[in-house]
Each structure stands twice: as C-alpha cells, then as structure tokens.
Amino acid sequence: MGTLPYADVDSSLRAIAGGAEGFGRFSVGGLHGPLYYVTTLADDGPGSLRDGCRRKEPLWIVFEVSGTIHLSSYLNVSSYKTIDGRGQRIKLTGKGLRLKNCEHIIICNLEFEGGRGHDIDGIQIKPNSRHIWIDRCSLRDYDDGLIDITRQSTDITVSRCYFAQHDKTMLIGADPSHIDDRCIRVTIHHCFFDGTRQRHPRVRFGKVHLYNNYTQNWGIYAVCASVESQIYSQCNIFEAGQKKKTFEYYTEKATDKEEARSGLIRSEGDLFLNGAQACLLTTGEECTFHPSEFYPVWTLEAASDSLKAVLQICTGWQSIPRPAEEVGGGCRAPA
Structure with a gap:
C-alpha cells in the first residue's frame, strides 16, 4: 500500500495551513491570526462559533467544548479563518456554513x-x-x-471526507447559464461516498480532479459530467449496488453557445467492482485537462482492496487530539 497524504499535518496546530494537495493547496486559513476559543454551543454570542466566523481579522478557531451547535440560519464564514475541530466532537445541524465572497478558509474535523x-x-x-x-x-x-461549489468559486480541495444518507451529494457549477463558472477548479481525494444517491460529484463547466476516492452503492450514477465540464478520474474505486452506471453525461446548452454539450470524463487506473459500468466518451482522453498542468505532485496509490479498507476508517470526523500550538503562537482573540 502506498503512503496516504498529510502524514505531518497534525504535528503542530498550524501545520495544516498551506498543506492541502490539489487546487486548494494555497489556502492558509487563519495562519496569521490568534487563536479564537469556542467556549459555548450557543448559536451566537460571546465565545460562539458564529461570533468567531463573522470577525474580519484572521483567526484560528478551536473548540473548548464538544456537542451539537444548532444553527438557526446559515453561518457565514469570513476570509482567513480556520475552523479546527480536532480535539473535540462538534456537530453542526439545522443549517450549514456559507462561504460567500471569501478566501483562505480551512474547515477540519467537523460533523454536519x-x-x-x-x-x-x-x-x-x-x-x-x-x-x-x-x-x-x-x-x-x-x-x-x-457540499455545493458554484458561482465562480474555485481553487478548492475536499479531502478525507465521509458522505452518507443523502441524495444530491456534491454539485459543482449550478446552472448552464452561469458561464463564468468555467473558472472553477476542484480537487476531491481520499473521500468515501457511502451509499449516497448521486452527484459524487455532478459538474458543470469546471475542471475536477478525483483521485483515490471510494464510492459505493449509489442510487442513480456515481459521477456526472454536464455542460463543458472536464473530470479527471484517477485510481478511484467504484463499487456498484443495484445501479451499475458509474459515469453519466447530461447535455445542456451554455447561454453563450449555439449547441448543447455534455462534459467529458477521463478515467485512469479506476477500479470498477460488482458490475460497475464505465461508459466513457471516445473523445474524453484527448479533451480533458491533466492535473500536472496545475500542480506538480499529489499522493496517489493504486485502487485496491487495501485502499478501500483504509478509506472506510480514515475518512470523516476523527477522534484525534488537538495538536499543540507552536511556541509563541498561543495568543487568544479578545472576546
């Protein structure tokens, strides 16, 4: 078995900053700000997650409590924030996080x-x-x-996440009229899609690199390429349940084009199990991007039973300690 990514990200609290593989690799989160301690499970007010996320300065947000935060409305996250759930077990429910007109966000070890x-x-x-x-x-x-990524949002990595009990799992590019979504670039790797129905992901316009993910027992399809999208699927494991179609292509018309088009998928080293059917368009290999055009290295291993076993236990929220803060870096954000 090869080496899984991020062997050193838990060595110290801020070691994950700038450590992502793929398109989101430049995200530093709240690297240059003080620690903000979440001390209450309340939806708002002093010491709440919402209060930390709305602040304009860089912050590295950690939790002194475990439990469920019931959000009564979307929780907007401002730029240069790390929401670091290591060391506690925090579940967000009711509503979700909204990343709107922001940059440099890291979200780690939470449940939704x-x-x-x-x-x-x-x-x-x-x-x-x-x-x-x-x-x-x-x-x-x-x-x-x-997770939905739309409206010109780009340079994003989703890694080691666990998805379950859901229908429309991940949408990238919301509508064929949003032609500016041609800028979207997303990397998804070492994730486990566990019986979710569709959209692992569904993509319009954008460029998406999928590698070393495990998708099993989907309800309609595993991955969908729609209008002008380019998906590079590399060393993933697709294990079918009753539905066998792995790759789907939906034809739509961009508003600035005369003809409707689907997207393209290039499959390299993927493992198809239990009758999973990989229907590829013949032009896919020639017309999709290659990740090496955008980043030099990524941690990749062959799709195998051992990789499948690892992804079933090492994705999603993990019971891991919060790493120690570097010497001299433990300032507390004022309440």
Missing part, C-alpha cells in the same frame, strides 16, 4: 447532519470564493447538497 430548509447545504461555497480546504469532515442528511 440534519440541515433543513430550501437551498440548505452543509457547506455552500458561492459566489467568488477561493483557496478553500475541507478536510476530515462527516456530512449527511441535508435538504439540498452536502
């Missing part, structure tokens, strides 16, 4: 479950947000998406 209401996503990234890393989060059972 039971989001209710129209257009309520676990993590909604729109518009114009960039340099984002979502790592080791567990997401399930929202009324809309679990």
